[in-house]
Amino acid sequence: MTKHYPVMLPEVLEALSPKDGGVYVDGTFGNGGYTAAILEAANCNVYAIDRDDNAEIRADELRGKYGDRFTFLRGCFGDVKSLLPSIKVDGFVLDVGVSSMQIDEADRGFSFRFDGALDMRMDVSGGGVTAADIVNTYEEEALANLIYEYGGERKSRHIARKIVEMRKSKPFERTLELADAVRSVVYKLHKDKIDPATRTFQALRIAVNDELGELERALDASAGILANDGVLVVVSFHSLEDGRVKRFLKEKSGDVSRGSRHLPQVVDDNADAPIFKMLSRKAVKPSDKEVAENPRSRSARMRVGVRTKTCAGDLI
Numbered sequence: 067m068t069k070h071y072p073v074m075l076p077e078v079l080e081a082l083s084p085k086d087g088g089v090y091v092d093g094t095f096g097n098g099g100y101t102a103a104i105l106e107a108a109n110c111n112v113y114a115i116d117r118d119d120n121a122e123i124r125a126d127e128l129r130g131k132y133g134d135r136f137t138f139l140r141g142c143f144g145d146v147k148s149l150l151p152s153i154k155v156d157g158f159v160l161d162v163g164v165s166s167m168q169i170d171e172a173d174r175g176f177s178f179r180f181d182g183a184l185d186m187r188m189d190v191s192g193g194g195v196t197a198a199d200i201v202n203t204y205e206e207e208a209l210a211n212l213i214y215e216y217g218g219e220r221k222s223r224h225i226a227r228k229i230v231e232m233r234k235s236k237p238f239e240r241t242l243e244l245a246d247a248v249r250s251v252v253y254k255l256h257k258d259k260i261d262p263a264t265r266t267f268q269a270l271r272i273a274v275n276d277e278l279g280e281l282e283r284a285l286d287a288s289a290g291i292l293a294n295d296g297v298l299v300v301v302s303f304h305s306l307e308d309g310r311v312k313r314f315l316k317e318k319s320g321d322v323s324r325g326s327r328h329l330p331q332v333v334d335d336n337a338d339a340p341i342f343k344m345l346s347r348k349a350v351k352p353s354d355k356e357v358a359e360n361p362r363s364r365s366a367r368m369r370v371g372v373r374t375k376t377c378a379g380d381l382i
């Protein structure tokens with residue numbers, strides 16, 4: 067059985083610094099690694115959110131152990147404000163992207179390491195389009211743009227052309243069918259560390275689950291649910307996610323360009339007061355030890371923001 071690692075757990079706990087009586091939200095519950103660690107670190111309460119049916123199984127285990135200190139909420143973390151409409155919390159943590167459990171389940175279609183249905187939905191019971199729907203119905207140009215924008219794949223147009231050509235004789239239904247199609251036009255070089263199909267699969271997964279939209283909705287909601295001095299912790303795994311988190315924290319902390327220091331400075335009286343303070347401009351990376359033990363963590367980046375007090379005169 068595959069061991070599931072909560073990525074950058076020591077760094078996440080240090081940033082959150084759970085305290086007795088505190089209230090925390092684990093927006094990406096998954097296998098419950100962050101939630102269990104927070105509950106063990108202090109006599110606190112945790113609300114955990116996940117849209118995956120399988121998360122309920124792990125949630126039942128934690129209910130039995132932690133009782134009413136743990137509450138599981140079925141839904142999307144981007145809807146955190148409506149899921150917790152009247153609660154201020156001391157910490158909000160997100161581990162963005164697909165979980166190890168989902169990757170390791172062949173029938174979910176997230177990985178090309180297994181032959182499974184080309185699905186990729188995190189919420190299988192919620193309807194919506196699948197990865198198969200996208201590759202079998204999108205026009206060539208739209209498919210190429212999606213693979214380039216969400217996957218950063220330079221050969222996106224070659225891949226899209228190959229997919230459209232192959233689906234004329236038989237629609238794509240399985241993960242290995244798609245992976246082989248991508249590999250037929252994207253060759254792996256000796257210096258490459260990833261499979262040629264990686265970026266295409268990433269792009270499809272992001273599109274199927276609206277992952278970037280979900281992240282942006284959660285970031286926008288974070289200020290509304292965090293108490294003064296509450297901590298936002300986001301662990302992301304590629305530049306599209308990390309870039310959005312970085313930009314959000316820079317904007318909301320007032321860390322924006324002021325123009326040349328040699329020119330007169332214009333004070334904007336209508337500018338919003340900072341609502342977050344960044345503890346560091348640089349993202350925190352996993353330790354060498356963690357990367358050696360869990361190679362999936364190698365691309366992880368953690369960013370932290372602290373909610374400032376609501377009155378301008380009381381800003382941190």
